[in-house]
Amino acid sequence: QKEVEQDPGPLSVPEGAIVSLNCTYSNSAFQYFMWYRQYSRKGPELLMYTYSSGNKEDGRFTAQVDKSSKYISLFIRDSQPSDSATYLCAANDYKLSFGAGTTVTVRA
């Protein structure tokens, strides 16, 4: 069983919609939770991170972590075509463990 599970999608939404991405994890030792964005044929870049449970907001992006249910979420409000990418969740103990990535397409 993978330590971080993520539905690979793909997910297609119209411009302006809210994108909701989710992951679950199994390792209770995880403390930091991250979301990476990866454009096609590029390396991932860190989008947001959260320490322990709670919410974190950055512009149109909101990351949520619920440690009691081992659930990680990312919401993108007012989605734009430039948000089309693969989004990977990750969590760490001594190393990063990544989800499979969800490919998102925002249609103009």
Added chain:
Amino acid sequence: DGGITQSPKYLFRKEGQNVTLSCEQNLNHDAMYWYRQDPGQGLRLIYYSQIVNDFQKGDIAEGYSVSREKKESFPLTVTSAQKNPTAFYLCASSIDHLPAGTFDNEQFFGPGTRLTVL
């Protein structure tokens, strides 16, 4: 410009051949990493190095080898023992190894090398 570079971008290899992927960083980072990315599986850690002349196996090290003779360089050799080497390979670096991946210790990724075995 500071950053992390990988070469080549595309690589083709015949079965039975060893091939070496290059990774260089000028960020003065101590830690460097190699990941493999396959469709639907996310990133899996192959090897990591916390400091020069030291490296540790990750989750899928079989069939791969690395060296860390210089701080800025961490080449990965894909050997003929790797049974399914066709994949997208990503190199990353961070200031140090722990805590992994946070904004204070972000892992910066290179652009990747796509390896295809013919």
